[in-house]
Amino acid sequence: MSELSKAYEPREVEAKWYEAWLAGKCFEADPTSAKPAYSIVIPPPNVTGILHLGHVLNNALQDILARRARQEGKEVLWLPGTDHAGIATQAKVERELREKEGVTRRDLGREAFLEKVWDFKNRHGDIIIRQLKRLGCSCDWSRERFTMDEAYTEWVSHVFVELFKQGLIYRGKRIVNWCPVSLTALSDEEVIMTPQKSKLYFMKYELADAPGEFLEISTTRPETLMGDVAVAVNPKDERYAKYIGRKVRRPFPAAEIPVIADDHVDVEFGTGALKITPAHDKADFEIGMKHGLEIIDVLTPDGHIHCPELPELHGLDRFVARRKAAEMLEAMGLLLKIEEYDNNVGFSERAGVPVEPRISMQWFLKYPCVKEAADAVANGDITFRPERWAKTYAHWMENLQDWCISRQLWWGHQIPVWYRKDKLAELKGAAALGMADFESGDIHVGTTAPADEDQWVRDEDVMDTWFSSWLWPFATMANVGEDTATLRKFHPTSDLVTGPDIIFFWVARMIMAGFRFTGELPFRNVYFTSLIRDLKGRKMSKSLGNSPDPIDLMDKYGADGLRFGLLRIAPMGSDLRFDESSVEEGRNFANKLYNACRFRQMAGDLPPMEGEPEFSCFHRDIMAKLDDLSTDLVRLYADYRFGEIAQRLYEFLWSEFCDRFLEAVKGDLRDGAPLAARQATLLTFDRVMARFLQLLHPYMPHVTEELSERMGFVAAGEFLMLQPLPSSPMIDGDAADAREITTAVHETAGRLRNLKAEYQVAARRDVRFVIKGAPAWTDSVLKVLRLLAGAGEIVLDDAFDAPKGTPAVLTSMGEILMPLEGLIDVDAEKERLDKEIEKVGKEVAKAEGKLSNASFVERAPAEVVAQEKERLAEWRGRLAQLGEMRRALG
RNA sequence: GCGCGCUUAGCUCAGCGGUAGAGCACAUCCUUCACACGGAUGGGGUCGCAGGUUCGAACCCUGCAGCGCGCACCA
Numbered sequence: 001m002s003e004l005s006k007a008y009e010p011r012e013v014e015a016k017w018y019e020a021w022l023a024g025k026c027f028e029a030d031p032t033s034a035k036p037a038y039s040i041v042i043p044p045p046n047v048t049g050i051l052h053l054g055h056v057l058n059n060a061l062q063d064i065l066a067r068r069a070r071q072e073g074k075e076v077l078w079l080p081g082t083d084h085a086g087i088a089t090q091a092k093v094e095r096e097l098r099e100k101e102g103v104t105r106r107d108l109g110r111e112a113f114l115e116k117v118w119d120f121k122n123r124h125g126d127i128i129i130r131q132l133k134r135l136g137c138s139c140d141w142s143r144e145r146f147t148m149d150e151a152y153t154e155w156v157s158h159v160f161v162e163l164f165k166q167g168l169i170y171r172g173k174r175i176v177n178w179c180p181v182s183l184t185a186l187s188d189e190e191v192i193m194t195p196q197k198s199k200l201y202f203m204k205y206e207l208a209d210a211p212g213e214f215l216e217i218s219t220t221r222p223e224t225l226m227g228d229v230a231v232a233v234n235p236k237d238e239r240y241a242k243y244i245g246r247k248v249r250r251p252f253p254a255a256e257i258p259v260i261a262d263d264h265v266d267v268e269f270g271t272g273a274l275k276i277t278p279a280h281d282k283a284d285f286e287i288g289m290k291h292g293l294e295i296i297d298v299l300t301p302d303g304h305i306h307c308p309e310l311p312e313l314h315g316l317d318r319f320v321a322r323r324k325a326a327e328m329l330e331a332m333g334l335l336l337k338i339e340e341y342d343n344n345v346g347f348s349e350r351a352g353v354p355v356e357p358r359i360s361m362q363w364f365l366k367y368p369c370v371k372e373a374a375d376a377v378a379n380g381d382i383t384f385r386p387e388r389w390a391k392t393y394a395h396w397m398e399n400l401q402d403w404c405i406s407r408q409l410w411w412g413h414q415i416p417v418w419y420r421k422d423k424l425a426e427l428k429g430a431a432a433l434g435m436a437d438f439e440s441g442d443i444h445v446g447t448t449a450p451a452d453e454d455q456w457v458r459d460e461d462v463m464d465t466w467f468s469s470w471l472w473p474f475a476t477m478a479n480v481g482e483d484t485a486t487l488r489k490f491h492p493t494s495d496l497v498t499g500p501d502i503i504f505f506w507v508a509r510m511i512m513a514g515f516r517f518t519g520e521l522p523f524r525n526v527y528f529t530s531l532i533r534d535l536k537g538r539k540m541s542k543s544l545g546n547s548p549d550p551i552d553l554m555d556k557y558g559a560d561g562l563r564f565g566l567l568r569i570a571p572m573g574s575d576l577r578f579d580e581s582s583v584e585e586g587r588n589f590a591n592k593l594y595n596a597c598r599f600r601q602m603a604g605d606l607p608p609m610e611g612e613p614e615f616s617c618f619h620r621d622i623m624a625k626l627d628d629l630s631t632d633l634v635r636l637y638a639d640y641r642f643g644e645i646a647q648r649l650y651e652f653l654w655s656e657f658c659d660r661f662l663e664a665v666k667g668d669l670r671d672g673a674p675l676a677a678r679q680a681t682l683l684t685f686d687r688v689m690a691r692f693l694q695l696l697h698p699y700m701p702h703v704t705e706e707l708s709e710r711m712g713f714v715a716a717g718e719f720l721m722l723q724p725l726p727s728s729p730m731i732d733g734d735a736a737d738a739r740e741i742t743t744a745v746h747e748t749a750g751r752l753r754n755l756k757a758e759y760q761v762a763a764r765r766d767v768r769f770v771i772k773g774a775p776a777w778t779d780s781v782l783k784v785l786r787l788l789a790g791a792g793e794i795v796l797d798d799a800f801d802a803p804k805g806t807p808a809v810l811t812s813m814g815e816i817l818m819p820l821e822g823l824i825d826v827d828a829e830k831e832r833l834d835k836e837i838e839k840v841g842k843e844v845a846k847a848e849g850k851l852s853n854a855s856f857v858e859r860a861p862a863e864v865v866a867q868e869k870e871r872l873a874e875w876r877g878r879l880a881q882l883g884e885m886r887r888a889l890g
Numbered sequence: 891g892c893g894c895g896c897u898u899a900g901c902u903c904a905g906c907g908g909u910a911g912a913g914c915a916c917a918u919c920c921u922u923c924a925c926a927c928g929g930a931u932g933g934g935g936u937c938g939c940a941g942g943u944u945c946g947a948a949c950c951c952u953g954c955a956g957c958g959c960g961c962a963c964c965a
Contacts, residue, residue, distance in 0.1 A: 219965060266964050274965055283963040579902055581914055588927040599924030757931045763920055855945040
């Protein structure tokens with residue numbers, strides 16, 4: 001190991017090792033390997049996205065699992081890739097075109113626009129990939145996939161065709177969630193319900209057959225009034241029974257519309273009379289269908305009023321028109337009042353504007369293999385962690401609605417359906433399309449275009465991005481119809497690591513698609529990560545500017561520091577409040593580790609040992625503790641307790657290894673120490689550190705690889721990341737005797753330091769201690785005790801006659817006195833003792849109280865009672881001692 | 891409205907039936923030859939509230955409150 005700077009500098013080290021791993025093909029999976037398989041598919045990030053903390057947590061976890069699996073002797077495939085992210089990517093490119101070239105996608109036309117998007121993808125698509133590499137992710141990059149690769153696209157078409165032929169995909173005119181900004185339909189999952197301060201408008205419609213008599217109606221959307229085709233009341237509502245079957249006057253455009261009865265109407269809400277606008281509300285649409293009502297669409301796709309008969313409103317934005325319509329009603333004397341009203345409004349997930357329920361022709365999917373998918377989680381074939389998400393999943397699976405899979409976008413997988421040109425008008429006008437049209441030869445549904453392509457027109461829509469993502473686990477491993485070695489070896493995958501926010505979007509759908517198209521479950525375990533929030537508990541978002549850039553954090557603290565810091569505070573199951581100080585801790589931890597190794601390096605090397613090493617209790621103790629750590633980690637990994645694993649690693653290195661072990665053996669390394677002791681100490685250091693680096697490696701891959709090399713723990717040309725975990729413990733047995741002694745020494749040293757601090761002599765190195773009644777082994781650890789306590793001299797003298805008032809502590813190494821030699825302020829000491837006596841007195845009273853409780857003594861387990869008695873004896877002894885000291889001072 | 895979580899030291903979180911824990915922050919001391927991205931010592935909590943079970947509850951049960959998140963066609 002060459003000279004090391006005082007502080008660890010991760011930057012070059014991390015870059016160097018990532019290159020080395022790539023060059024060594026350490027991440028590449030071999031499907032012909034005889035080792036058992038372990039596989040994960042990455043949740044593909046948006047191809048044009050940039051790394052945020054959520055990605056860091058998610059991918060660090062996957063990397064930990066992958067690296068640990070390699071150490072366990074598995075053949076590991078971590079399959080990476082990116083998602084084309086239809087709406088998000090198209091919106092970005094459209095914005096760029098608008099700003100830079102002043103053109104819209106329609107100006108360019110479909111083909112030219114798609115070229116622009118591909119160009120954009122080629123320019124930005126590898127940003128997030130590079131960022132994942134910076135983080136240290138051990139993905140098999142030779143297998144990187146993109147959801148719009150040719151072979152992947154073939155899968156998407158193939159799946160569409162299969163499901164169509166199975167009768168699960170159909171086209172129909174329905175009310176869908178329409179985004180007036182993106183100009184496309186959305187699935188129910190892409191709509192975010194948000195509480196809004198709205199207004200409830202109360203108005204009245206005049207009875208057609210009884211001028212002067214009015215029916216009162218309440219609505220939040222007066223601007224769609226022109227699309228009203230009826231007013232509905234509840235049939236049980238006695239107030240309105242007399243109106244059913246009669247007509248009321250719609251104010252504008254003037255028309256007479258019927259009053260109908262429908263159970264859906266809530267008697268309690270508003271006036272209890274509901275205006276029916278089938279074109280602009282899902283419930284109204286259903287009522288309209290039931291009663292055979294007309295559908296009048298009064299909105300344009302981009303959310304403006306379309307009603308040429310009413311020039312006052314025609315062309316206005318929907319929200320402007322709302323106020324205007326209310327004004328018009330007021331002018332006509334028909335507006336009764338406006339109330340403030342809290343309701344939930346659906347917002348477009350991507351565009352952030354209220355969605356518009358809109359009638360349109362879309363493709364829908366009835367989900368396949370619903371029962372199998374629901375059962376797989378219910379019966380434990382797939383495990384969710386934390387388990388409670390299984391309930392959320394089950395609830396969604398029980399209430400599945402058909403999935404609107406078509407999008408009015410250009411960037412995506414185009415629907416593989418062609419219409420015969422000569423039937424186009426007819427087909428477009430149809431209320432629904434399905435197998436019958438296919439069988440009649442009017443439409444072509446296939447993975448390739450029909451032979452006489454010029455006689456056909458392809459459906460312009462593309463598919464929902466999730467319609468490609470749900471195939472990810474198997475479509476990344478084999479092409480359609482192929483049975484590759486990769487698929488055979490690595491599918492089903494082992495673990496899936498993802499956020500609970502995409503249970504419906506992705507996880508549930510993958511389970512269904514996996515079952516339908518491979519006959520297998522796509523994964524065995526799903527680990528749901530924490531959602532990362534800021535310190536105020538807010539979700540991280542670009543607009544709030546509360547989302548730290550992980551690249552900045554890596555610049556400052558290193559990738560290892562970021563990984564470790566984040567993982568150490570990641571709770572299982574609940575949200576995580578991110579605090580940069582935890583990343584700082586991660587950096588500090590790497591530095592601590594580095595300096596421990598630096599210390600070892602400075603000790604140099606010694607001639608090889610002759611015979612068996614002479615291990616002291618401190619040596620055996622740290623080895624036994626490392627064995628304990630190794631065993632515990634096996635269990636913790638099995639339970640996916642990532643935060644606890646980090647915590648245990650941290651404690652071992654910092655507290656056990658550095659604070660206790662290293663401090664205790666420092667004396668062995670001083671000049672003049674016996675050679676055998678030096679040799680045993682360095683040997684212990686090397687053995688323990690070599691194993692520790694390996695245990696830590698999944699969390700901090702770069703620094704551990706670096707130190708293993710520099711310390712010579714791994715042979716030249718080999719990698720720590722590929723070394724299998726040792727199968728045997730470092731020492732036989734539990735070294736209980738060593739643990740007892742080392743614990744006693746450290747405890748005692750702590751008591752002595754504490755004593756020194758109490759008497760304001762903490763910094764002095766010349767304080768003398770006298771031990772009375774020391775155990776037999778004390779002699780062997782006396783030097784260590786002196787070192788740890790920062791004492792000048794420690795003598796064993798059972799006959800020592802202490803002057804009255806000499807401070808003393810009762811320890812597991814006997815009674816230890818600290819002769820004051822008259823250097824202490826007597827008044828301050830009296831005061832201190834009085835306080836101490838009061839405190840100890842309370843403890844004695846507490847213990848006595850407990851032991852005088854008959855039911856406690858009789859019913860608590862004997863060992864608990866005994867423990868309590870022992871405690872009481874200790875406190876009493878202490879109290880007596882304090883009293884004596886106090887009396888000595890007068 | 892239904893469901894699911896959370897509420898422990900100033901902050902972020904562990905603990906989940908037997909004397910309240912960690913890291914950060916704070917105070918005092920230490921620039922002793924691994925590390926000031928460090929070391930030592932210390933202050934700080936009636937474990938959200940109210941009941942119950944138990945010899946004993948932060949931990950189990952029942953209510954309540956506050957916060958958060960899902961799901962839901964009340965216009």
